[in-house]
Amino acid sequence: MSDVLKQLFAVASRQPADAIALSDSHTQVTWRQLPERIQECSEQLRSRGIARIALCAENSVDWAIVDLAAQHAAIVIVPLPEFFTAAQAQHALVTAGIEWLIFDRLPSDWPAALTPKAPPAQPLAASGRLQIQQLPAKSASQLPPDCQKITFTSGSTGEPKGVCLSAAQQWQVASSLAATIGLQHPRHLCLIPLATLLENVAGIYTPLLCGGEVHFATAAQRGLRGSSGVDVPALLGAIGQHQPQTLIVTPQLLTVLTTAAKQGWTPPLSLRFIAVGGARTAPELLADAAALGLPVYEGYGLSECGSVVALNSLQQSRPGTAGKILPHCQVSVVDGELIIHSPRFLGYVGDPSSWASECVHSGDLVTLDEQGYITIHGRRKNLLITSYGRNVSPEWVESLLLGSHLLRRCVVVGDGQPQLTALIDDNPAHTPERLQSWFDHCNHQLPDYARATEWIALSEQQWQPLLTANGRPRRHLIEQFFSTLTSTQ
Structure with missing residues (x-):
């Protein structure tokens, strides 16, 4: 078992046995059951001799269990966004040398492209609603040592790069966020797809480290359509129903919440911390949200750094900035560009020249003040980031x-x-x-x-x-x- 999961299991041992750790509309997993569920799923994956898997499914307890079980079994996992085209999904599977695919349902155009000659899928017994399917043999791409997760961004082009991260890197970010946010036993509602590294790390790992509860809702239940559509009544209904204390939103989702509040929607009093990130957030939007009583705190991050690099928090907040550099990060500013020296990713899939990089060039033009707060001024290159946080x-x-x-x-x-x-x-x-x-x-x-x-x-x-x-x-x-x-x- 990895050291990070030992830490999680230690947290579990300190919680009331019947307290809920993970929940969705179908099931609940208590803190006593959580280690058992992870170990059971891990053993099933090991029994198949799996080294690399891809996971494409709705936000759910099962998604989280498979993700944690892969870490427990030292299996490389690739979370696949459901909004990928079939070509993008195929690129990710081939690039990462994926052997097995775990899914609930695939987009209609995926099977013909991804699994044309694969044997039939079988139920993954440890999950209840997921299936597992062996994929046609592929040559295994080179991965840097200690790689446990490969995250493919939304794709600034048709063929996004695979960012390789270790389990320790992911949990280091989660631990730093837990200390910075400072909430004990938070109840978190995952709004962003879990295939997005930010929600995966900050939305699952961080609340669990704090002894909290993570609730998962399907895209329809939380009002999301594709990568960029919103059913406003469903979104507001999900937040009202589950009464979360913490949320992670993109600027576009924050715009929806702010507009709704202006039109009479009353945010639940349970809300304590709403992190906004994934793209630039207009200062006017943040000011409006604060005036309407939404506890919004802007952050900043990169997949290559395990997601979050800077964050405003309850204790340390400076509106107008993207937050204070997190305790585990070491950064500098060179010619106006933010350079992250630590943590840094292991490298890109199949690109050994990237494995020994000494720093990450963010491509973002910033100022960094003496207290460690950063202000983002723009991008060095032409990349567009939509208000939904998608790179194009x-x-x-x-x-x-x-x-x-x-x-x-x-x-x-x-x-x-x-x-x-x-x-x-x-x-x-x-x-x-x-x-x-x-x-x-x-x-x-x-x-x-x-x-x-x-x-x-x-x-x-x-x-x-x-x-x-x-x-x-x-x-x-x-x-x-x-x-x-x-x-x-």
Whole structure:
């Protein structure tokens, strides 16, 4: 058993035997039962000789048990987001050399791409609602030593990199968060998909280390559709029903909660700590949330650092910043860019050149004050981060849209926005219906978070100051132009 799970089992031994550790709409696991459930699932995985698994399932007790059991059995696990396209999921499975897939139900287009020649799936007895399926043999990709989890981000391009983390790295972050937040026996409701590293580490491990209870709701129960859609009544209903003390939200979910509060929704008095992260959060949104009584605290992190690097907290908060650097982190600022020296990830899957890196270059331009609070000013590169926390390379989407003579010029914008917008050239020869048909065709090939759901045609006069002498887009000027354009509409 790993040292980190020994720590968790020690926490379990100090809790009332009938106190709830994990719960969902189907089952409850008490603190007395938790070690038993983990060990039972771990033994079943070991009995199959499994070395690497992927997990694709709804937020649930079973998801958490499989995740913890993989650590107990020293099995490499890849959490797969359900909003991945079949191509992205296949890329993750092949890149990581995955042998077995554990799932509840797969997106409709996945089986044909992922398991065309696989033997039938079987029930995973230790879970009750999950199935396990052996995948066609693949060559095992190189992994750095001590790799226990591979997290694939939402994918700034069609083929995201796999970030390798050890179990110790994940629990180090969780322990640091537990000390920083300072709540004992919290009741946490997981709103973000567990395949997202932030919810996995901060939403499961941290509350458990504090002797708390973690409740899981399905996407429908908590009002989430895909990676970027929200059923507001369902979301508010879930929060009201379960009366959590802690939540993790993206800026877009915070916008939903703030808007609802302005329209008369009363947040439950149980709420003590709402962490917001995953993308830039507008200061005005944070101010509105605070004025409405929402206990919101902004944070900042990277998958390569095990998720959270900085966080505002109940005891130490400075509005307008992304929080104070966590105790376990060592950072510096070089030429305005935040550099994380510790902790750092083990490396990327199949890329030994990344395994001995001495630091992580965040790509974020920041200021760091004497008390250790960081303020984020922007990104060094072109990567867009939507208000749902999804990473998108604009060039990825643009390359598809420019694959037709219909468009001569196209720049995708939407950093910090719930959806992407394409700025295109104004060509009277093409009707709006024809353009929309082309956008629909391209969007069908993209995951929902990367689709350009709106387009705006600009005249040649509008384009000229936004381009370099050789016609390349000046993206910072275009983002400013788009911001001005939308603010006046």
